[in-house]
Each structure stands twice: as C-alpha cells, then as structure tokens.
Amino acid sequence: MVTYIFRRILQSILVLLVVGLVAFAMFTFIGDPIDNMLGQERTQEDIDRLRGVLGLDQPFVVQYVKFVISAMQGNFGVSYEQGRPVAQILAERAPATLELAAVSALFALSLGVVLGVYTAIHRKGFVANLVLTLSLIGVSLPTFLIGILLIYLFSVQLDWLPSFGRGETVDLGGWTTGFLTSSGMRALILPSITLGLYQMTLIMRLVRSEMMEVMRQDYIRFARARGLSERAITFRHALKNTMVPVITVTGLQLGSLIAFAIITETVFQWPGMGLLFINAIKFVDIPVMAAYLMLISVMFVGINLIVDLLYVSIDPRLRT
Amino acid sequence: MGLLDITDLTVEFPTRRRLFTAVDALNLKVNPGEIHGLVGESGAGKSTVGAAVMGLLDPPGRIAKGNIVFKNQLVDTSDGAVMHALRGRRISMIFQDPLTSLNPLLTIGDQLTETIRANLQVSASDADGRARELLDRVGIPDPDSRLNQYPHQFSGGMRQRVVIALALCSEPDVIIADEPTTALDVAIQAQILDLIRDVVDERKVGVILITHDMGVIANTTDRVTVMYRGKVVETGPTAKILSAPEHAYTQSLIAAVPRPHKKVHRFPRINYDGDDPDFAIEDLARDWPRYDNAPGKPLLSVRDLTKRFIEKRSLLPWGNRYFTAVDQLSFDIMPGEVLGLVGESGSGKSTVARMIAGLYKVDGGRVTFDGDLVSDLSNRKVQRAYRQEIQMIFQDPFSSLNPRMRVDQIVAEPLRHHRLLSGQDIPDRVGELLEQVGLGADARLKYPHEFSGGQRQRIAIARALATQPRFLICDEPTSALDVSIQAQILNILKDLQDHLGLTILFISHALPVVRQMCDRVAVMRRGQIVELADSEQLFTAPKHDYTKELLRLTPRTENMFEKPEA
C-alpha cells in the first residue's frame, strides 16, 4: 500500500513537471517577452541587458530548472497586460473561483449520487425516466446557455436574484468571502447551479450505469439467493461496489469544475480566475496563462491524491 | 411426496423472432438426504431449472406452466414475499464461479453474519459464533482470523467452501448447486464434492446438483435426470441410468465420455440429432506431402525452456518480483508422435505451448524444430519456414475465429500470407478444405457466429491444415466443448495423426482425454515435468506420487454403459 501511494505521488510530481514544461515552452516559444516588456523605443543594449536579467541567454534546461524553482516559490513572472506580478493577481482572484467551485461541487455530488441511485433502482419508473430525459437535455445544453436561461428567468423576469457579480464580500485577511453576507450568498446561487448542473448530470448518469452494472454481478445474484433484503443488497452490496469506479471519475469531474468556471464566470461576470484566464487568452498574456495552468494542475493532482486514498480505504484489494 | 416436487415446469424466453422454450414440462423430485443430479449439454436448460425454482429467472424469462411444491406447499414463484421467505431460508443456491460469487469489498465474516441475521432471529454475537462454526464445518482452518479477511485473500477452493458456508447459514432444506466444481481443478473438485456429500448425509438436506460432467454424476449423485433441449429424456437411480440407459440420447452421451481406465480406437459415432458430418480424411491424405524422417531423431526438441512473469511490479524495474511459470523444461517429440502435456491450472502447460509456437519469447533455453533453432524470433528466414510447418488448435472456438471475418477469409489467410497459392486457386482450395472437414463449400460465405461450437472447431481445423503443416499444437482443444462434440473432434484429431502422420503436442487438464489421444505423456506441476512416460505405462503404473494422486482423484467411470465401437 505504501508503494502504491508512493508511486502515485511520484506520478503526480511527474505530471506537474510535464505541465511545467508545457507552460515554460509557452513562455519561451510564443511571442518574445522582450517585445512585450520593452516599448517601441528600445536599444540593442536594453535588449541584451534584459536578456541577461531574465536569463534568456542561458541553455533551455537551465532556464527550465530556474522556472520550476521560481514556480515552486510562487513566482510566475509579471503579467504582460497588467504589469503586476501574476501570483498577486491570482491570489486576489482565487477566493471567488474556489468558493464558487466548492458550492457547485457540493450541489453536483449530493444531488448526482442521490438521483443516480434512485434512477438505477427504479429503472422502469415514470419519475426515473423523466429525470433521465431531463438529464440528457442537461448534458446537451451548453453551460453558457443554462446561465443565460437562469439569468433571464430569475433576474430579468422574476427579479429574485442578481445577474452578475459576487455581491457584498468580507475581507478575511487576504481572503474575500461571499459566505458571510446575504447578498453574497444570493449572488452565489445562480452561478453555482449553472456550474454544477452539467457535472451533476454526469455524476448521476455514471452512478446509474455503474450501479446497474454491479446489479448484474454474480455476487448480487448470490446475495439475493441467500435471502438478503433488497435494501441490504442495494445499499450494502451494490452501492459500495458502485463507488469504486464512481470515485475516480467524480474526482476528475470536481477538479474540472475549477476550469469550467471560466464559462460561468464569463456569463455572470464573476470576478474569479476564469475571467482572468479568458482575458489572458484574448491578449495572449502568456505568464497569466502559464500560471493558471500550473495552478489548475496542482489542484488537480491534489484531488487525485485524495481520490487514491479514498480508493484504498474502500477497496481492500489495494491494501495488501 | 418428496421434499421438493417440480411438476410440468415450463420456462419460456420470448425473443423477437420466436418464443424459446428453455424448459419443457419438466418433472423432478428431490428427497431429503439425496443428491439429485441434473445433467445435460449446453443449452439443455438445466441451469434455467435452478433459476426458476429460486425465482431468479433473468428477464424476459418466465414460468409459463407448472407447479413447484415445497414440503407439500404449493409455491407461488411470482409472489415476491413468498419467494423472499423461501430464498436463503429454506432453499439455498451455490453458483459456479467462486471468484465472482462473493462481494469483494466485504469481509467473509460480514457476509456470513449478515446472511445469518437476515434469515434467523439471532443476536449479533450469536451470529458471529455461528459464522465461526460454519467456517469450521466447511473445513476452513483458523476460522477466527479468516473471518476478518476479504475474498481475495482466499484461494479458489477455499472460496467455494465459503460459498457453501453461506448457503448453509440458515439450515436450508434444499440446496441447488449450479456447476459447483466446474471452475475448479480436479483435486479441489473432489474435496468440494466430498464436502457436499457430508453435508447432505449429516443434515438430510436435498440437493439438486446441476452439471455437464458425467464423472461428477457418477461419483456423487443418488438419482439423476438427463435433459436434452429443455426436455427430460430419462430419470432414475444413478447406478441404473449410467449402467443401463434406455434412451438413445443418454446412451450416446454416456458412450462419448472418455474413460480413464482404457484407450479406445475411436469414439462411437453419436448421431442422436444428426450433427456429426463426415470428415473426408482420405481426400485430405491424397495430396498431403510425406517426409522421410531419420529414425530416432526428434522432430521437435525442447531444452531448459524457462519463462518468468512479473508477479509484483516494483517501483524500480530491478525490484520486480518474478514468478517462474516454466522452469528449465526439456523434452523431445518424435515424428508422428502424439505427446500429451497434462497438469492442473497454473502448472505452466499452456505457457510451454505458446513458447514453442513463438507467441511468447523464451526467457531461457531453446526450442529446435527439424534441426533449426526456432526459439530465436529474430531469425526471419527460419521463422518464416517454421510458421508454415506448425499450426495450433485453440481451446475456445468462440474466440479463435475472428467474428468480423468471413469463413473463406479466415481459412484463406494462411494461404495468402505464405503466398502458397494465388488467384482462383485460393477459393478452390478453401472450398476443398471446408468439404474435407465436413462443412460443405457453401460454409465459406458465412460468418463464424452462424456455426455451432463443433462446427467452429472444424473451421479452426481447416485453417490449421491449410498450409499442410507437419506439427500441430492442440491447447485444450475440447475443454470448451460438450462431450458429444468432444468425441467428434477427438476422432478427427486421431484421424489426422493416423493418416497424415502429423506430429501433435496435446495439452489438456483432463487425464481421460489424454489417455485416449497420446502415445507418451508428460505430467507438469509448477513449471516442471514430474513424470514423462509411455501413456499406457503412466496410466497403469504411475511412478511419481503426484501422478498417482491425480489418477486417484479422477472420477471413476468403469461401471458406466459402453456402446460397442463403431
């Protein structure tokens, strides 16, 4: 088991190094940072001096190692567009995205699992079929359309909830939260539904199909033949076995919420990292793009490690 | 009245093309303390009977007709509450595969106590004690620590014991055992059957033992019912049915069982439903090339053959733990000889075949064929010639033919690849081959799924014979087939050896089959040959203890009915 986890950690580090390489390659090969940082009036002397300062005259590998080291210290360079350190910009934006993603994850996970189990048990039921059909519509509706629809309904027509922004926030020493004010909470409702709905339908459909798969297994037939109640079969035998594959995919899904927030944040003008990233793409602001990429992969690797640990705790076959 | 009385049971599966009657007006009676065998070939409907009694028919199956009477009470299988009260409490079931019958995520103790508490009104600690007792009863040593273990920590035989313990949780009156030993090796099979017998004698339960294996029937059951295509053809005391069967189907079925105690020239032709087409061996032999083999010189020679597999992958490649599947094996095969390679699962016999065939790289040792070193896969010239000389018949005819290729493409592939023929000669030759294996030339435009198991194995034989090879490897060629089909295929293989002078390496786990086929036999255990002797000598006077043990555990069939050879 120790080997298993140790190997996963090694793999995670490898993943981060590869992502770092991609991010670094973006720096090096796309656009010339000198062009971006110096204005029109520049001398060859200026260019050479800046090259030296930035270390651009050193071999690729050395530059990459330096990049990794400074990235580990949270130093991602300076935004071409805003002229401020990228780390500082990201730190300002992170709380908005993380709070949004957390609420969405909670919503997607709880409703997704409950509905998935329900539709798997009542396969032929009317409600189950209705939920399934609605879920396919949910999968087919692009996130941005869901957002627009919700805004139209609850902001424009009913005027119940705000259509953009975070509402009032409270600054808790560098972390601005919307959880502590009623306007902040109200502002969270529509964006988190928008962000979580797609993941919710995915989780629900996955739980349902895995559960139906498990229900066909021999050990379920044998459990039935031994006279166990349907309740015990469903919740003790089937659900636990369903969770093994579901956890992996769910981990991936929840990780992708942070990235998917780009779309939601655009629709709701939510001042998070996603909105920052989409602007960075439009302005080809490579340092911001690269830093965002690294940040996402760190979070992802973290979530994957937690998933692996959960795995071990559920499946005894991994413990030996 | 018996313990369980099934009368006129009819089970139907409506499909879109027709109504399929899986079980047709079956009558069956089980008495307390009796093992009632239900035997038949695949598709006979024997497993459906078990599922129907338990109310566990897979949709769209349904009981169309018939009564199930348990302890003089009519059982309504459509009533969920009634069935729930019966299932597990009064009637238990044992499934074929112990690997998949247990929930991998719960401990054995959890699964036992849960079943006990679901069926008997007992406290948690009483259930725990009873679980311990049950494990002890089914012969699992050290039940205290075993209770806290998970299924994957048990071996196959031990798992099947756990399954039996689970079936015994509620002191049932009837146990339905559906092929309980089919997935197990012969030694474990004997132990499990003994255990079932003991339980029956001790608790006077009635058992329906569903199996395809006449040996199991002969050695374990008191009464037997023979099924054919959903219908009962014969029923009665086991000794009587086996020694003096009345129905023609039962007669042919029993006659087709290979006997461990004597070798027959050919199996009697079983033509019960006309599915035994002629194999035109004379036509095939007419233009078969003949080789002058130097006397006393082996055709194939294996020296110090070794194969290791990674057992546990470590963080670093040199820390991997290896498992030696084949350990410095050496033997020779003479031209025209059939050498048997026999052993239990995991003994490494199939690995040997795959190394000789060049499908696995050897980790040590060498294989020479007709003087050429063929275990060096990088020598292209030798490999190309060798590929024409050897062919292989595989175990499962449902997997050895590409389902997306037409039969003519399958049979023609070796001809085209080796450029042995071209143009119109290819379809002509394919047609001939298919005629010769008894399928008829119009088989070539069909796809494999349109054929039965026996027919598919004939297609595989046609493909193997296309390049006119000298050496044939048969890897469990009949173990996936019904016994009547097995007899046909074994007869064909005997013909091939007699008329074409083919040299054959015959791999099997079934000693009776090996005795029928082989001139010499090598017994393998844990990657090594423990005994290699002439077939008759090995079966009549085995030297090694392991060989003696295997022979002792093989079900006895001496007193079974024998039809005079055709």
Next chain:
Amino acid sequence: MSALSRFWDSDFAWDFRHSPVAVVSFLVALLLVLSAVFAPLIATMNPFVPANLNLMNGFTAPGVPNQFTNETFLLGTDDQGRDVYSTILYGMRISLFVGFAAVALGMIIGVTLGLIAGYFGGWTDAVIMRIADVQLTFPSILVAMLIFGVAKGITPVEYRDQLAIWVLILSIGLSDWVQFARVVRGATMVEKQKEYVQAARLIGRGALPILTRHILPNVLSPVLVIATISLALAIIAEATLSFLGVGAPSTQPSLGTLIRIGQGFLFSGEWWILFFPSVTLLALALSVNLLGDWLRDALNPKLK
C-alpha cells in the same frame, strides 16, 4: 440487396425501428445536417455578404412586417438586418463542419494511438497513456482554449480570422483524442488476448495486418458510440469557445457566435436574436446525444 435486407433484419436495425426516441432523434439530426449542407439553396439570403443587407430591416420581430421596408422575416432579423433564419442555417454549417472535422481528427489520432498502446504495451503504452493522463488532468474545453491561445500567439495577426476555423478544429480535435485512445486501448488489450489474434500471429502475420484487419474491426462499436457522443460534445465545445469570443469570428459566425451576439439583446427585448440560435443548438446537441445514448445501449451486448 441481400446485404441491405440482412441489415434490415438484424437485431440492430430492429432495435432502431422499435425505439421512437432513436428514430425521432435520427430524423431531427438528419434534417438539421441536410439543411446545413443545403443552406445556400434554402436560405433566403447569404447574410454574411454585406451587399445583401439592408440596415432598415434591423430588429424586425419574427413574422411581423418591418415598419420601414414592410418585409417579413420568419424568425426576425438582428441589429444589422440579417435574417435570423438564414444566419442560423449558415451558422449551423460552421458548427457542424467544425464538429465533424474535430471528431474525425480526434478519432484518427485516438484510435491509432489506442491500438498501438494496447497492442504493444510496455514502454510505448506507458508513454502514450501518461500523456493521456496529463491531458485528462485538464478539461477538454480548457485544453482547447490553451491550444487556441497558443495558436493565436503563433499565427500572424492578419491571418487570424481566416485560420480561426482551422485552429478551432485543431484545438477541439486535439482535446478529444484521449477518450478514443483510452477506450480503444482497453478493447485492444481484451482482443489481443483472444485466440483469433494468437492464431494470426501463429501464421506469421505482422503487427500492422493484425491491427488493421483483425483488431480494428472488432473495436469499432465502442468507437462509434464515442464518436457520436463526441460529436455532440464537439458542437457544444465549439459553441462555448465561440460564445467566449475565442472561437469562430463574427465574419464566419457559428451558432455559438450567434448566441454571443444575441445575448447582448436579451435585456432590451429582442429575444428572437438569442432564442432561435439557442434552440437550434439545443436540438442539434440533444438529437445527437440521444442517438449516442441509444447506440451505447444497442451495441452493448451485456444489456441484451
């Protein structure tokens, strides 16, 4: 003819005929694809040729005659007087073209790499699948955006609009191959163990004929299912990128671009500019999704 009638009689065709959902979604998808293909014939005008437009026709409501020109438009017009019905037909052309091309690209890359990884195993497999794992770390929409951003960085400004469609195809296609590769790899590893592959190796067949003639035909049904679902996802991804303004340019608008434009008029009451493209996009994605869902069940032997 016999092949056709045999297909008609097959379980697959029978299942299809007896599933109203499958038939309806197939017909809807077919209708949408055909109307996109024949857009120049059935549209009232090509709305992206400025000469065809009359600014006076701007903001005409659906089915109501314009107050200045007295022209009527079935689905209304946008701010520049473009007929919404025609913009949808032309927009769908872009959406579908990008969708099909991106799926084809992802499929070719994914199936090839999946076959190679599954069949050869070892280091080849490890390298391919680790790349897939790393890419899977990021949602495909993000990968597509990154590729789009990088491509934007490399291409000269004056070609950006012209190349935008191809960059879109490349970025969605490259973000999509992992699904194909994973499934094909898994199926290949199963097929590789089957005895028919061993039989082909025994004859002496090399890796290429075994992969293309033996294994590929046997792993195609899951590929078909993923391709269908991927098509819906690709259409949505394209719409999303275009909506975010990093996809199809307004000179060559797709359904997503149209929705982005329409969103601006949501609060001012010209709902039709947003509504009709959205409904079309939903109909397209939903019908393809339903078809994919049905295919998955129909081709899954375990559910029979």
